[in-house]
Amino acid sequence: MNYISIAFIVISLACLGLGFLLGLKRGIGKSIIRLIVIAAVIAVLFLFKDKIGDFVLNLKIGSQTVQEFIVSKIPEDFKSMEDNIIPIIKLIIIVVAFILGLLVLQLVSLIVSGILGAIFAREAKGRLIGGIVGIIQGAVIAVALCVPLAGVCANVGKLSEVEVNDKKLVTLPANLDCNEAVSSGVGKIYYENGNFLFAKIAVTKTEDGKTLTLNGQIDALIGAAKMANELLALKDVDFSGGLNSTNVETIKEVLSNLDTINGELTEEAQETVTEIITELADSFDVPVDLSDFDLSEINFEQEAGLLDSIVDYQEDGTIDDVNAMVTSLANSSIALAALESTDASITVTAEQQAEVEAALANVDDPEKVAAIKTLFGIE
Numbered sequence: 398m399n400y401i402s403i404a405f406i407v408i409s410l411a412c413l414g415l416g417f418l419l420g421l422k423r424g425i426g427k428s429i430i431r432l433i434v435i436a437a438v439i440a441v442l443f444l445f446k447d448k449i450g451d452f453v454l455n456l457k458i459g460s461q462t463v464q465e466f467i468v469s470k471i472p473e474d475f476k477s478m479e480d481n482i483i484p485i486i487k488l489i490i491i492v493v494a495f496i497l498g499l500l501v502l503q504l505v506s507l508i509v510s511g512i513l514g515a516i517f518a519r520e521a522k523g524r525l526i527g528g529i530v531g532i533i534q535g536a537v538i539a540v541a542l543c544v545p546l547a548g549v550c551a552n553v554g555k556l557s558e559v560e561v562n563d564k565k566l567v568t569l570p571a572n573l574d575c576n577e578a579v580s581s582g583v584g585k586i587y588y589e590n591g592n593f594l595f596a597k598i599a600v601t602k603t604e605d606g607k608t609l610t611l612n613g614q615i616d617a618l619i620g621a622a623k624m625a626n627e628l629l630a631l632k633d634v635d636f637s638g639g640l641n642s643t644n645v646e647t648i649k650e651v652l653s654n655l656d657t658i659n660g661e662l663t664e665e666a667q668e669t670v671t672e673i674i675t676e677l678a679d680s681f682d683v684p685v686d687l688s689d690f691d692l693s694e695i696n697f698e699q700e701a702g703l704l705d706s707i708v709d710y711q712e713d714g715t716i717d718d719v720n721a722m723v724t725s726l727a728n729s730s731i732a733l734a735a736l737e738s739t740d741a742s743i744t745v746t747a748e749q750q751a752e753v754e755a756a757l758a759n760v761d762d763p764e765k766v767a768a769i770k771t772l773f774g775i776e
Contacts, residue, residue, distance in 0.1 A: 401578035420531020425523030548595030617669035656697035723756035
């Protein structure tokens with residue numbers, strides 16, 4: 398059986414059962430006070446979660462802080478991703494600290510209340526109602542513990558389904574299958590109904606005031622991995638015979654898949670994916686210059702339509718607006734870079750070359766002008 402699912406059940410039953418028994422013992426008055434204390438503890442953890450995250454990251458381990466230690470363990474090829482990795486680590490620390498902090502503060506408050514109860518012992522009144530209030534206390538604690546756990550499991554589960562170069566980002570044993578855990582009866586209750594609460598816990602602000610969430614950053618990692626897989630598919634496109642409808646269809650399929658992935662991303666995730674891909678541009682062994690990659694500016698549908706126009710121009714010899722086609726090429730984020738990097742060429746007549754050259758007079762970027770001329774075989 399899945400150990401995480403068992404943990405959800407055990408935590409839930411333990412909190413509810415212990416809450417009921419302690420509520421019976423305390424009576425209604427003390428149980429209500431205890432419920433207020435629990436609410437206060439959770440509020441304190443919410444208020445100070447960012448400070449706790451920063452405290453842990455700046456904690457000294459020998460001669461290094463935790464953050465410096467983490468940075469030192471990042472592989473050289475991914476050093477440029479430091480600004481993306483540290484916030485994710487901080488968000489994970491915040492979630493873990495929230496869970497541990499709740500457990501520790503609850504234990505301390507139990508001990509203190511036990512000591513005070515022994516010193517100022519009074520007969521408990523309304524024990525049955527106290528037991529009911531105790532169940533409510535237990536439910537609050539169970540939710541505060543299991544919702545963050547379910548949120549982390551859901552994100553780890555999403556990561557475990559992603560592959561880059563046929564290698565999984567995360568591999569989990571069957572008895573720790575996070576996807577199974579959050580789709581099980583109890584796990585599903587905590588994840589689906591408590592995801593809004595998890596989003597409130599696993600959130601932080603950067604020094605420049607940008608809001609980052611663990612959900613958004615994990616979705617960004619997954620989105621970047623999926624896009625990397627699609628971009629890697631461009632390596633296999635055959636341009637040896639020049640540009641034609643066959644290889645254009647392959648590129649259009651890649652663009653369509655990229656558009657689908659982009660459409661699934663939140664604005665936060667889009668921004669992070671853009672940062673990741675541009676930072677790792679040199680590491681991608683793909684026939685596209687990704688140094689200016691920006692998801693907020695790319696229109697994948699237009700890029701695909703542009704490729705169709707180029708092929709039509711090559712095969713039919715005419716096009717309604719050569720100037721528009723050349724301008725679109727100059728403004729292209731992927732199509733021109735892909736065609737340029739793969740040495741693809743477009744066979745055109747002398748008359749067509751003259752039309753392209755005339756249209757290039759309206760393009761200001763000399764690098765784009767040179768790339769388009771090369772593409773059309775213009776000296």
